[in-house]
Amino acid sequence: MNISALQKERAKYQPKLPKSLQGSAKLVEGEKTKSVANQKEIEELFPNTYGMPLIAFEKGEEQKSNSPVNIGVILSGGQAPGGHNVISGIFDGIKRINPESKLYGFLGGPGGLVDHVYVELTAKKIDEYRNTGGFDIIGSGRTKLEEEWQFDKGLEIAKDLDLNALVIIGGDDSNTNACVLAEYYLKKNAGVQVIGCPKTIDGDLKNEMIETSFGFDTATKVYSELIGNIQRDANSAKKYWHFIKLMGRSASHIGLECALKTQPNITLISEEVAEKKQTLGEIVDYMASVVAQRADNGDNFGVALIPEGLIEFVPEMKKLISELNDLLAEGTETGKEFKMLKKSHRREWVASQLSPDAANLFQSLPSGIANQLTLDRDPHGNVQVSLIETEKLLGEMVKTRLAEMKEEGKFSGKFNTQYHFFGYEGRCAAPSNFDADYCYSLGATASVLVSEGKTGYMASVRNLTAPAEEWIAGGVPVTMMMNMERRHGHMKPVIQKALVELDGAPFKYFVTKRGEWALGTHYIYPGPIQYFGPSEICDLPTQTLKLEQA
Structure with a gap:
């Protein structure tokens, strides 16, 4: 492989482990669990995996002799920094359990399991990918494991390879599917365990047992570096407002964390918009007022952070999108009819199928935004918000509002x-040092859960603001995190997404500062992620974790 100088040095980094994983781990079972909502429905759907206890590891006695553990690993969904270290943590973990253990990677995501496309991951292969970003060691995919025939195909290859377990590395939907698979294999007494690992840069797979999903730390540091660069440019040229949309479909954790790291002039938080039932017009008025006040101070520049999924949290837009998701759902008669129409006729037809309020809003949107709202749905049946140029929509609306304010004598600047x-x-x-350590610990945790015969669990590593040696490893039943939600027009069990808590410490701190950041120029320039140097710089957790656990 052709690798850079940084990669050569980075390959030497040895991730840190909690004390409980540095030798033989002793399992301690806690209280039995129940789902966060819809307990009756979830228990009926998961009779074999519902109510299992929480698990924590403690440092055990000397390493005992164990039988080999064979695991198949799957990377599912979008990429997140640290996936390769989860896999290397699994590999090293099962080799510590027994050197004869084997690890197989299914290629291209869950589809590789169904299609029986795999590769054995050897020490040589693993060593090429330690501490690197991406999922390219085996690739990822968005095939959903939902049908029994898929489960049965997976069981065939699991038996052929003599697998004890599958480890699915993914987000909330992927881990929900992992739990469905675990339930099915238990029902059939198939002898194949299923363990999940919490992955998503969005940061919305979190709860008391999953303090953060892996990749969030690295991604927000990368975005914050870029935001800092743009803030430096804005403060140098002093002639542009930069509207920056940040990834994060269902929650504003990325936007909030980046704001805490960089202190921009405007940061919109989707959850606050929903709580206050703000209209698009009210959001635009707020942004225009900040632009005007800065202009009064002679500052015709600034930076605004906009969450990717913002428009889904604006009540009027949320209602419109909900109607569109049902109208254009895959397999429905209306969805089929829509696809048969000429593009020039689609907007008028859609408006005719919506409720009056939704139709009026849909017709009032710029044609480009309206078209983006009717594009093909994502694998979960929802609008693909990453394709909607919310930043441009808001920028154009702010421009129009400022023109009106100029005529009223309320704005004299440039925009x-x-x-x-x-x-x-x-x-x-x-991956940052934090994600490199965290992911390696998650992988090692998964290997222990498998060796102890557990299934339907997600690997959990907690106490993350402490040094890595003091982290608490264990497992949380996936059913504990579930509720019922509407998907593709039907109620389905899914892991509940964690939104920004408006009464939580990170948001409350942000509120105390945003007025000051809006009118002044208090930018912070984080610079590139630092891997080498004092641990006070290299190993810092996110601002979100520090404020939550202060």
């Missing part, structure tokens, strides 16, 4: 915009 979308730039970055 020129630059637009950015930071998403893919952070998904495959080389």
Whole structure:
């Protein structure tokens, strides 16, 4: 392989482990669990995996002799920094359990399991990918494991390879599917365990047992570096407002963390918009007022952070999108009819199928935004918000509002915009020290859960603001995190997404500062992620974790 000088040095980094994983781990079972909501429905759907106890590891006695553990690993969904270290943590973990253990990687995501496409991951292969970003060691995919025939195909190859377990590395939907698979294999007494690992840069797979999903730390550091660079440019040229959309479909954790790291002039938080039932007009008025007040101070520049999924949290837009998701759902008669129409006729037809309020809003949107709202749905049946140019919509609306304010004598400055979308730039970055350690610990945790015969669990590593040696490893039943939600027009069990808590410490701190950041120029320039140097710089957790656990 052709590798850079940084990669050569980075390959030497040895991730740190919690004390409980540095030798033989002793399992301690806690209280039995129940789902966060819809307990009756979830228990009926998961009779074999519902109510299992929480698990924590403690440092055990000397390493005992164990039988080999064979695991198949799957990378599912979008990339996140640290996936390769989860796999290397699994590999090293099962080799510590027994050197004869084997690890197989299914290629291209869950589809590799169904299609029986795999590769054995050897020490030589693993060593090429330690501490690197991306999922390219085996590739990822978005095939959903939902049908029994898929489960049965997976069982065939699991038996052929003599696998004890499958480890699925993914987000909330992927881990929900992992739990469905675990339930099915238990029901059939198939003898194949299923363990999940919490992955998503969005940061919305979190709870008391999953303090953060892996990749969030690295991605927000990469985005914050880029935001800092743009803030430096804005403060140098002093002539542009930069509207920056940040990845994070269902929650504003990325935007909030980046704001805490960089202190921009405007940061919109989707959850606050929903709580206050703000209209698009009210959001635009707020942004225009900040632009005007800065102009009064002679500052015709600034930086605004916009969450990717913002429009889904604006009540009027949320209602419209909900109606569109049902109208254009895959397999429905209306969805089929829509696809048969000429593109020039689609907007009028859609408006005719919506409720009056939704139709009026849909017709009032710029044609480009309206078209983006009717594009093909994502694998979960929802609008693909990453394709909607919310930053440009808001920029144009602010421009129009400022023109009105100028006529009213309320704005005398200049307003020129630059637009950015930071998403893919952070998904495959080389993991920070924190993510390198965290992911390696998650992999090692998964290997122990498998060796102890557990299934339907997600690997959990907690106490993350402490040094890595003091982290608490264990497992949390996936059913504990579930509720029922509407998907593709039907109620389905899914892991509940964690949104920004408006009464939580990170948001409350942000609120105390945003007025000051709006009118002044208090930018912070984080610079590149630092891997080498004092641990006070290299090993810092996110601002979100520090404020939550202060």
